Amino acid sequence: xxxxxxxxxxxxxxxxxxPLDLPNVVVALRVLLGAADLVREFALADDVxxxxxxxx
Amino acid sequence: MIGPQARAVDIAAAVRARRxxxxxxxxxxxxxxxxxNAALNCFTHVRPDEALEEAARIDARVEAGxxxxxxxxxxxxxxxxxxxxxxxxxxxxxxxxxxxxxARDATAVAALRRAGAVLVGTLSMDEFAFGFTTENPHxxxxxxxxxxxxxxxxxxxxxxxAVAAGLVPLxxxxxxxxxxxxxxxxxxxxGLKPTYGRVSRAGAALFAAxxxxxxxxxxxxxxxxxxxxxxxxxxxxxxVASDAPVVPCAPHVGRDxxxxxxxxxxxxxxxxxEPEALDAVRKVxxxxxxxxxxxxxESHRARAAAMVITAVExxxxxxxxxxxxxxxxxxxxxxxFLAGALLPASVYxxxxxxxxxxxxxxxxxxxxxxxxxxxxxxxxxPLIGAPRTRRVDDAEVIVRAHSGVFTQPLSFVGLPAxxxxxxxxxxxxxxxxLVAAPFGEPMLxxxxxxxxxxxxxxxxxAGG
Numbered sequence: 001x002x003x004x005x006x007x008x009x010x011x012x013x014x015x016x017x018x019p020l021d022l023p024n025v026v027v028a029l030r031v032l033l034g035a036a037d038l039v040r041e042f043a044l045a046d047d048v049x050x051x052x053x054x055x056x
Numbered sequence: 057m058i059g060p061q062a063r064a065v066d067i068a069a070a071v072r073a074r075r076x077x078x079x080x081x082x083x084x085x086x087x088x089x090x091x092x093n094a095a096l097n098c099f100t101h102v103r104p105d106e107a108l109e110e111a112a113r114i115d116a117r118v119e120a121g122x123x124x125x126x127x128x129x130x131x132x133x134x135x136x137x138x139x140x141x142x143x144x145x146x147x148x149x150x151x152x153x154x155x156x157x158x159a160r161d162a163t164a165v166a167a168l169r170r171a172g173a174v175l176v177g178t179l180s181m182d183e184f185a186f187g188f189t190t191e192n193p194h195x196x197x198x199x200x201x202x203x204x205x206x207x208x209x210x211x212x213x214x215x216x217x218a219v220a221a222g223l224v225p226l227x228x229x230x231x232x233x234x235x236x237x238x239x240x241x242x243x244x245x246x247g248l249k250p251t252y253g254r255v256s257r258a259g260a261a262l263f264a265a266x267x268x269x270x271x272x273x274x275x276x277x278x279x280x281x282x283x284x285x286x287x288x289x290x291x292x293x294x295x296v297a298s299d300a301p302v303v304p305c306a307p308h309v310g311r312d313x314x315x316x317x318x319x320x321x322x323x324x325x326x327x328x329x330e331p332e333a334l335d336a337v338r339k340v341x342x343x344x345x346x347x348x349x350x351x352x353x354e355s356h357r358a359r360a361a362a363m364v365i366t367a368v369e370x371x372x373x374x375x376x377x378x379x380x381x382x383x384x385x386x387x388x389x390x391x392x393f394l395a396g397a398l399l400p401a402s403v404y405x406x407x408x409x410x411x412x413x414x415x416x417x418x419x420x421x422x423x424x425x426x427x428x429x430x431x432x433x434x435x436x437x438p439l440i441g442a443p444r445t446r447r448v449d450d451a452e453v454i455v456r457a458h459s460g461v462f463t464q465p466l467s468f469v470g471l472p473a474x475x476x477x478x479x480x481x482x483x484x485x486x487x488x489x490l491v492a493a494p495f496g497e498p499m500l501x502x503x504x505x506x507x508x509x510x511x512x513x514x515x516x517x518a519g520g
Contacts, residue, residue: 006398010394013398015378017394018382025395028392028394031363031454032395032399035359035360035361035364036360036403038357039360039361039406039407042354042410044409048409050405050411050412051266051409051411051412051415
């Protein structure tokens with residue numbers, strides 16, 4: 001993910017990122033996407049539900 | 057007789073017995089803060105007049121024969137993310153400086169005050185608790201009292217530094233991914249991250265709500281237990297507070313480890329660190345005659361999932377300010393919050409589902425053992441302004457993030473974890489992390505107290 005991709009993604013969620021901050025946001029997002037890959041590549045059974053407890 | 061080295065439990069006994077006045081104890085703590093805070097930069101606010109008045113009221117109640125509580129006259133301070141009535145909760149930010157002072161105390165702060173402790177001030181932190189160094193650009197870096205050129209750890213860096221330097225015997229902090237345990241290790245003090253939901257977070261500025269915890273720092277195991285016992289328990293103000301029965305931990309401080317099933321963590325927890333951090337675990341394991349090693353599977357992935365949840369929940373919480381005034385954030389948090397706002401929802405949900413999977417695997421392991429030992433951090437305190445990356449165990453890692461490599465997988469599933477300090481003259485302290493199954497805090501205190509009695513762990517005063 002490069003600067004232009006991050007800029008487009010930010011626009012999609014309603015954020016505008018200062019061009020001076022863009023390089024660092026790209027670095028931070030790459031770190032997070034690396035973590036996201038580790039999470040995504042691990043197969044979970046369908047009945048594994050999200051952990052947070054909702055108490056009505 | 058009541059100097060900076062005095063334990064909280066001894067101060068309280070002396071105040072109750074009228075061997076010393078709470079007012080004199082508070083005045084001495086305030087004098088120490090006045091003398092050392094310019095160098096350490098660990099306090100964000102000191103309340104001398106209120107503290108002296110409150111201490112005098114404790115003395116009047118002792119005089120009147122009232123029971124003033126187990127922490128009578130003990131000075132304490134709290135991370136400035138916990139509400140203190142009349143003080144603005146900055147959470148290390150410039151943005152919150154515009155907010156009005158808090159209208160009431162956080163539940164944990166109120167609990168310590170009900171136990172007789174005297175609040176002397178609030179403490180520094182990384183902005184919005186998103187860091188492991190307390191190199192806060194808005195308010196300046198907090199310094200490690202063992203070496204002023206080094207970070208105290210974070211995000212509860214002010215709390216660890218204030219306790220290590222003997223400015224106060226007790227402090228409260230918060231821990232989302234290691235923010236109590238990492239600074240406790242770097243500053244050479246005891247720090248407890250309780251079971252998720254065991255200590256109320258009501259009145260604490262949230263960071264990543266599904267991972268946030270509140271807990272104490274101290275320089276002795278007995279003090280840590282006294283503080284934890286004062287703050288643990290249910291709270292209707294906190295939606296995740298547990299209704300589980302409260303088990304006081306102070307009575308467990310005198311018990312031995314006989315009968316406890318102890319093990320050392322292998323795999324992820326036996327790599328990723330400087331040799332000295334791993335050697336410290338071996339040394340303690342040998343003293344405890346531990347022969348068993350267990351592996352918590354997929355702990356690197358648990359850490360990754362904790363990073364995802366933290367970034368997404370933090371970004372969600374601060375989204376309006378990220379949109380309207382991103383420039384007012386600390387550059388170190390701004391980039392990571394902005395990145396968190398861009399992650400797809402499916403990754404967040406997957407991380408929360410993985411959390412349930414990992415919790416089940418960890419629960420299986422804790423059916424076989426009672427307390428697990430790991431290093432708290434992969435190295436001793438880094439220098440302030442250290443380079444962004446460094447090599448460890450043949451890999452290039454981000455220094456700030458990697459400090460939580462051993463704490464993150466465990467808070468991810470809410471396990472109680474305590475950092476106990478290994479101190480030696482002339483070297484920086486290291487921390488050993490003791491981990492138990494949910495609500496297993498009494499066993500952590502048994503092991504910590506055993507190690508303290510044997511002289512293996514201790515928190516001598518730093519600097520000064």
